[in-house]
Amino acid sequence: MSSETTGFTLLLTSAIEDSEVFLEDANVNELQVVHLPLEKYVLLETDRDELAAQIDAAENIIHGHKRNAQFFISRVEEFDLLESVTDRVNLAADQRTADFLEEHGVPAIYPGSEEPIKMLEFLMRLRRLGTVLFPCGTYGKEEIPGLLKEMDIEVNEKVLFELEGPKTEELESYQKRVIENHFDVIVYHSRRSVNRIQAAFPNLHETNAKIIAGDQAVTDKLAEDHDIEVDKTAEGSWESILEQVKEFM
Known part of the structure; x- marks a missing residue:
């Protein structure tokens, strides 16, 4: 299997408009983000x-x-x-x-x-x-x-x-990119993202990726609805999510 990126890689699925601060900070911290927006305004x-x-x-x-x-x-x-x-x-x-x-x-x-x-x-x-x-x-x-x-x-x-979510062709492209990558971290930024990620990438958790939840409500939803154990829970802000990511780097 080929990899699209090398080094420490993170999967992010939030809308572009919601991700600006995180992506800017990730760039400063030399974090490789595979951004596949499953949400679009x-x-x-x-x-x-x-x-x-x-x-x-x-x-x-x-x-x-x-x-x-x-x-x-x-x-x-x-x-x-x-x-x-x-x-x-x-x-x-x-x-x-x-x-x-x-x-x-x-x-x-x-x-x-x-x-x-x-x-x-x-x-x-x-x-x-x-x-x-x-x-x-x-x-x-x-x-x-x-x-x-x-x-x-x-x-x-x-x-x-x-x-709304991505169009069919766009989603198929995202699924291909997920297959091509190894992720060190998967971010569930909101409760909405839980079902969206699970539906779009059903085999995503057949890896050893660490799971970061945006807040406690996201952690609870992952556990209750999908029996997924979270490694780190942030405090509801993009800054706190980045801080949790840094602990794995």
């Missing part, structure tokens, strides 16, 4: 007039992730709504998101902490408690909208994108 159809009205109705726009901001700005630029967006207070949940918005002409404020509660505290200090527009996707739940609603702050969760 795609834009949903969006009505221009509806989006324009939602922006106009908002006092603040909160960008909970760089991914959210990317899809929002894509539509805003397409619909020529940038001026309306810049007339609102734009808050970013982290520095990378703020930097992205600034690069696209949107002045953005990062409150200085990635804790969602700090975002709410910042809004209260600014006395900006009007309607919030929160661009997001169809999957899962994000913490910030829930906190806003608890404080009786009106929030409009604007769904702009959804999550």
Whole structure:
């Protein structure tokens, strides 16, 4: 069997937009990552007039992730709504998101902490408690909208994108690459990734690869649903996953 890569090799299946920080850090640490995204974000159809009205109705726009901001700005630029967006207070949940918005002409404020509660505290200090527009996707739940609603702050969760898997040809290509590689580490970054990886690569665990779970919920799902024992459990962040990887290098 030939190997596509040599040295310490890791399998990662997260979406491109979710993996930027990890891949950059992996490159710095000379870690060879075989990135086969089993998750892909795609834009949903969006009505221009509806989006324009939602922006106009908002006092603040909160960008909970760089991914959210990317899809929002894509539509805003397409619909020529940038001026309306810049007339609102734009808050970013982290520095990378703020930097992205600034690069696209949107002045953005990062409150200085990635804790969602700090975002709410910042809004209260600014006395900006009007309607919030929160661009997001169809999957899962994000913490910030829930906190806003608890404080009786009106929030409009604007769904702009959804999550889907790879096309058949793409998946077949991924399966070929898995066969060609020897993996030292397999990362299950989320609960979603557990079933996706098991379905796409059913024979993956006939190797001696170490298993890293993104958090305890992922570890539990692997054990309960697939009888797979995890070697390391991270703390729910890409930084913590990388730290666990380094322990095997």
